[in-house]
Amino acid sequence: MVIYQVLPEDRNGGAERIPEYLHREFIKNGFESFMLVGEKHSNESYIFQIPNFESRTTWARKILTLERKISNHLTFRGGWRIRELIRFIAEPKRMLRVWLGYEDFEFPGTWKIFDIAPKKPDIILCHVLHGFWLYDRGFFDLRALPFISQRAKLFLTLHDMWLFTGHCSHSIGCERWKIGCGKCPDLLLPPRIRRDLSHKIWKIKRDIYRKSRYYVICPSHWMKDLAEKSILKEGAIEIRVIHNGIDLEIFSPQDREKKRTELELPKNSKIFLTAGKSLKTNRWKGFSDFIALAKILSDEFENLVFVGLGASHTKEVEKIGKKEGNFIFYLPFEQNHTRVRDYYSASDFYVQPSSAESFSLTVLESQACGSIACGKKVGGIPEIIKDMENGILFSDIKELYEKIKKVLKEEKLYNSIREKGIENSKKFNIKEKAKEYVEFFLSVSEK
Template identity: 30%
Template sequence: MTQSSILQVGSTDEEGARFNGQDLHKQLKARGYQSHHLVWLKTGNDPDTTQIQTEKSARLQQKIRRIEYNSNLQSLLYPFVLDFPMRRQFQQADLVHYHLIHTGYFSLGALPMLTRMKPSVWTLHDPWAMTGHCVHPFACERWKIGCGACPDLNILFPLQKDNTAFLWKVKKHLYQASRIDIVLASKWMMKMAEESPLMSNFRLHHIPFGIDTTIFCPGDTEACKEKLGIPKGNVVVGLRANANDFKGLDYIQKAFDHLDIDIPITILAYNQKGHFDKFLGRYQIIEVGWLKETSIFVETLRACDLFLMPSTAESFGMMAIESMACGKPSIVFEGTALPEVTFAPNGALAVAPRVDELVSAMKHLLVDARARQALGAEARNIAVQNYDFSLHVDRMERLYEKALNDSGKVKSAAQKPV
């Protein structure tokens, strides 16, 4: 039976491997596919992952980044994918799957050419592809009518002047000339895509991300706490400390300010450091930064008793399902994809985006150990049933098969090789 060749395209390989195409690429290889991953920056050692960036292109990228910013353009001038048709990996591919192409190396202007040459899939990790400039529009709904008169040009990715209507029109023009199957990881994103005029030319597919639930799994919480130097009896609150517009850091800080319970608490903070210095002496603060080693990351999750993820904008929420798989209950905000993704109230507590609501939910889980454990156990079951990585690969295989069949470029067996 003839094997299909799948090419993943993305910004990097190891950082974010669970959702950027790298783990998917490796699993496809394990299932017998010919698979390759083209990335702008390679940090791992996978022999079938190839870096696009060179010293010369890295210098050019910085110049183009400045030109685009000064010209109020986004992902239109980068030439680095125009040579894809000459690359062996692209030529040999039966299908190309694009991930995170809006990070400063890919020109949307190449989409019509590339997607007409090969059956193409594009996973949208955030709503940027549907807006005039931002990765999250929050309450603004101008993305439904062509943008322009933007209420906030400072949201990632920022513009100096309002060029959002033009950028929206450019996307519409390029999308109409492209042939792409769009993947959205949450029903929340699916609904937004269905309402977007920019997505009307594409077929939309809801396929959640996945994780290896044999790695992300419950362990000895007390042993993991001891390894981190956490005193016996402390309740550990895990959280993501990221001072951007989306992750709810300000709500978390204010919640700890207002927390008034007599329980020893450890704050276990991921990503950025220094955001909880004001609480030194009141709570134990452990800042682990960005953990590249999955095994160490899993150990820290196992040390948590609950996880805070009060994002004010979230398209999916990988850390939520990672903590769920480790048997940890989460607290999330309503109005994002997180209540749906965590199956709240069964797999998490979802509350209104207010400090008092967050404090109330935290108190409940901090005080009631049985409630924490019951919610965590159910969260684990939900993660295994819905987010195991094998399910994600199964769903992608079916999409690849359909895209190949519909394109007329299917081999004698586009489905899973045997």
């Protein structure tokens, strides 16, 4: 069996780690596996870049090559307007649709997906098909799904809600996606659109799905419940839950004191960690709540350190609170799995204050490394954490503050939650989750 995984890029964010883990397990199980990405950063021979740029017109390629060459000089205020003008000159119809408020599906390399890797696929597994953060603000033409689903078994893994909304990747409580979107309350929710064409975009997606046949994989029961109420059911043969998994050979408890020394973190402090790409600017990650927690705890307790892994491009340290020995460390995002494991192991608490989470890898990884996971009651997080048993669930910072205060004062409770968190993480071994994917693929292939 030949398996393709389609994803935005081959870097180590949460959405990229899952395909990487699955690829390794597919190979171990005797399958041929390839990854097709919008942007390739590694030299791995099994990863292929979708030829969107190469598939554009000669005129567009020349102009867009110029735009890329000068983009580093357009960082001044208003420089983005020059970049947009150059893109308009390259592809006027494409840019006009974007300016009118449509999502950008003009990625012609998508239609060559069967000609990229050495072997034709039996299975195509898609992840995060918007890829809005990429240089080209996307990578996949959703209109190609009917074409793809006629030539291979198509699986869609839902890392967010984008496939069934009028534009946003998480609706943050809005339920207009159930009735066709339109009158969007927040056009700036990523992937943002210029004008409110959310109803038209929703209809375009619905019509695509009606012409397609596919299987949907959800990382949580919460996401499955949404998918079953959405336009995805128009073409879905089956919607199934397979929880995300983690590599327990990497993520396991390490010597805390040793790791603090290696990472240049205080040995005698209680350490609170949060992690993610672009923490300060990412709307979903709730970094402002993490800072709010740091302030109120630092006014009551001494020797607390709060670490934002992904909050800065360079290391920055600030004093915080009224009590002595309290600091915030703003650190660069870390892509190396072993280093991330070391930060988890060095921490007493891992805080995930996100406003949206389909199913949090970082919560699982932190549990596996012996840090107490504190997760907001959103999305699939309550499917991982049992409150005050193997972690901490909270609705707001005040509730989290009260629970952490209790745990800080009761060492026996802290140790119990920590040990049960480590044990809980073992239920989500990527090896077992990959087997669930394989079993799904095989059951479909036999039909």
